[in-house]
Amino acid sequence: MPVKVRRRDFLKMVGAGGVAATLLGIAPPIIRYIVPPVLRGEMPRSQLVWEDCSPVKASELEPNTHYLFYYPLVDTINVVLKLVTPSGKPIRIPEMRVPTQMDPAYEPPAWLDAELSEEEIKRLENFSKGSFYTYPPGVGPDGNIVAYNLICQHLGCPYPALRYYPPGTPIATNPPEIGANGGVLHCLCHGSAYDPSRGAIVLTPPTVRPQPAVKLEWDPNTDYLYAVDMVGPTINGKVCNTCGKTVGDKVVVAVNREPEKKTC
Numbered sequence: 001m002p003v004k005v006r007r008r009d010f011l012k013m014v015g016a017g018g019v020a021a022t023l024l025g026i027a028p029p030i031i032r033y034i035v036p037p038v039l040r041g042e043m044p045r046s047q048l049v050w051e052d053c054s055p056v057k058a059s060e061l062e063p064n065t066h067y068l069f070y071y072p073l074v075d076t077i078n079v080v081l082k083l084v085t086p087s088g089k090p091i092r093i094p095e096m097r098v099p100t101q102m103d104p105a106y107e108p109p110a111w112l113d114a115e116l117s118e119e120e121i122k123r124l125e126n127f128s129k130g131s132f133y134t135y136p137p138g139v140g141p142d143g144n145i146v147a148y149n150l151i152c153q154h155l156g157c158p159y160p161a162l163r164y165y166p167p168g169t170p171i172a173t174n175p176p177e178i179g180a181n182g183g184v185l186h187c188l189c190h191g192s193a194y195d196p197s198r199g200a201i202v203l204t205p206p207t208v209r210p211q212p213a214v215k216l217e218w219d220p221n222t223d224y225l226y227a228v229d230m231v232g233p234t235i236n237g238k239v240c241n242t243c244g245k246t247v248g249d250k251v252v253v254a255v256n257r258e259p260e261k262k263t264c
C-alpha cells in the first residue's frame, strides 16, 4: 500500500535536503581555510639564472659577493657565494662532517686554517649533540662556490638581518679572528655567526644549529650552476624543506638584494 506523504512534510524534506546539499558544497573550502593543505613535493633541480633569464655562469660570479635566490620554496631566501681569502686566493671547500646541533657550552676555535686538524674534529665531536651530516664540497672550477639558506637557525630572522660579511668587515659582536679567512654569515637580531667556509657551522651563539646548505651542481662544459638539494637542519619555520610551494626548474638570482619573484 503506497505511503502518503503530506504536502507540508514533503516540503520539509525538500528543504532539509537543500540545506544538507549546501553544507556539503561549502564544507570543503571552509575546512581547507581552517586547515590549510600542506603541499609536499620533490626537491627541485633548478638552474640559476639572472633576472633576464640568461644562465648564471660560475665564472661570472664576483668573489665574496652576495648573490640571492629563492630555493627550494618560493619564500625561502638563500645566498650563493664564491669564497676567496683577503689575498684573493680561492678557498677550496672540501666535503666535511658538520654537527647538526652544538652544545651551548661550545666555544669554536678561530678557524684560520683551511683544513680542520684531528684535534679540532675531536673537539667538535665532543661538543656536538646528536648527529652529524655530510656537507657537500664547493663547486665551480676552484671548488669555492657554496650556498646557504638565509633564515637564521636561532629564532628565524631572515635576510637582510642574516647576511654575509666578507673577511675584514668589522662586526661588533665578533672576535676579530672570526671570519678572517672566508668571512661570516652574521645575524643582527641576536649576534649568531656561522662559518660559510665550513658548512655554516656555528661560530658564535646563541644559535646552536648550523645554517642549512643548498647543494649545488656545476656543469664544467657550460659553466652553468644548479641548485639540487638541501643539507643540514630543516629551514627555520618550515615543517619540512618541501612543505609549501616549491620553485620551478629555473631560479632567479640578484646581486645584493632579493631577486624579482618571476618565472623564467
Ligand code: FES
Pocket (backbone or CB within 6 Å): 152, 153, 154, 155, 156, 157, 162, 187, 188, 189, 190, 191, 192, 206, 207
Ligand atoms: S634570530 Fe638570528 S641570532 Fe637570533
